[in-house]
Amino acid sequence: MSDILKRKEIPIVITAFVGIVVILSYFVTFDPLQSTANTITSWGAIIVASMLFIGLINLCQVHLNRIMKREKGVWPFSAWLLVAMFGTIIIGLWAGVPWGGTNDSWVFIYTYINTSISQTIFSLFGFYVISATIHALKARNLESGIFLISSFIIFFWAMPVGTYIWAGFSPLGDWVMNVLTAGAYRGILLGISLGLISFGIRVIAGIERGYLRRGD
Amino acid sequence: MDAFTIGVGTTVAALFTLMIYSILFKENVLYRFAESTAIAVAVGYGVVTTLKSLRTSTYIPLTNGNMLVLIPLFLGVLTYLTFIKKYAWLSLWPIGFLTGVGLGLSVRGAIQAQLIEQIDATILPLTGSSTDLFNNIIIFISTIAVLYYFLFTINFKNPTVNSVSEGVRKFARYFIMVGLGVGFSGASLSWIVDVIVRIQFLLFEWLHL
């Protein structure tokens, strides 16, 4: 019996059934189908919410491993990470956040710690992008020249001094985006959409099974 | 929060900002401390807020008599078996369910929103002012050319047909370069603004210049 339950065909059938019901409910007006699809999508959200501790468990596994092995130069930071993480969770629970509550400590954590560090780390990319831009934007041939010119038009469109130098940068930038870029990206979008639809059909039909490799 | 706490908080935020920016000049212990804090607080924050959402979507319906939510809750618990090798195969059931839902939602939406409506928007009128006509022709031609570029990579045996095909592909590449140039400058705008705002936080909100 357990051998039958372990077969990969079971999750494939689940995927196919669920996928077909959800897709058909959009195109076919049939009340039992609609309500089944609604139930399925609401269950999907509940399953995602239930998985909230998976990332937490994984993080604990990785960092506890480093602490136990006393990895040089790494384990003190792992210890601090676990202390800070559980400290944040305890403060959040004490503030009553899952029940709609809050307190100053919770607000302090996300306003002055979470926000500032995450935004600053993200802004580091700005420095690397500027360095990369200086090296990448070279007009080696016609195509890279077009790339460079369109980038410059948008730079002038975006900065106040650009439209101050010449007011025409605003409508020119609008035209480059709303006509030239729209056409190019629409072609890309159509290609991606066809790819997405064919990939979805392949998964629902059980041909693509990459998402099942976890069970191996 | 009182003014003192706000002042302390701003200073803490400023110090973390400086610790992170120190990596621009040299790898150091302060950066790694700040980085670990970032991960810890982000995960902790995410866990607490998701608990709230879980409570809203399961506990409240259960207290209202909807026992069916136990089924997805059970499926969600099955996903944790991925950590136990012997029973990891059970975690494939909820994964399959989620894959089906996710793909079903995105495929059905993509057919209408990303395919049909975009094709409809490409079939543009050849009437109107000369500017509209010019723009409509550009959009139509560029869409077809770029779609051709990505979908058809065939080498035709007939040299004339092949050279026309190569010509269309080359023409499409120019439009793609315009689009990529816009995308690249858009991305640069994002990153540069993030830097400006962080530095202005240090100048105006911390140092009160």
Add this chain to the structure above:
Amino acid sequence: MKTLQKNETKVINAAIIIVIVFASLVPTGLPITVSEATTKMYQGLSGLKPGDVVWFSFDQVFVVLPEVKASIQAVLQHLFMIQGIKILITSAYADGPAIYEGMISVTNKYGKVYGTDYVFLGYVVGNEMSIANLAKDIKTACPVDNYGTPLSQLPMMNNVNSASDIARYVTITLGPQFYWYIRQVVAPYKIPMYTISVGYFLSEIMPFFASGQLGGYIVGLKGGAEYETLIGTKGLASRGADAMSLVYGLLMVTIVAVNINYWRKPRGGK
């Protein structure tokens, strides 16, 4: 010169910081030119009538907040300015509630009452599924608001049950989640959508603006400055606009210099 080349990255980083500090402390106050897309968004929201409901999908994360914070505040302030409309605010990201709490006191300066004029449902987990569930049946997808109050006890929610009751859909685009809105709300319910976008996703939303599926958009800090101009306020965005000009200007001058140097050398840049 060799030391400069060896430490090129550090020199560039230091130059960026110096330029931003200078531009921030010595603002030029140049006028902001409003783009077509921003104007369309402003007109689209200004056209709301009393009784109309706006769904504001507050899908935001801390990391990209600096770029769009000014834009979000300007749009939220505009919505609060409009008499008689109702605002339903939801979030598909965990960071949304905290960001909302930080903004609401700054933007709600027009006497709007919570529960009657606006409601915040908080974080609704499930990504695209949560958007689809909310669009289909709000009260089943999220039976209580962010503070635990049942929706049946909030007067505003008496006649708001699904996306069919929504007049405008305002979103924040950080990336591919833009497609969730288009697929699950705009296409099935045909609601006019307006978005506040980050710069790096700008080119991908173009086809939707050209097709009319997206009624208007504002992009990052520049968009925020434009929107502030339209609603007649001077906020966060205007402060950053001057620094943007100087940094981009420096960047473009450097790129031109690098290109001139490249083309001066024998073919191949060697």
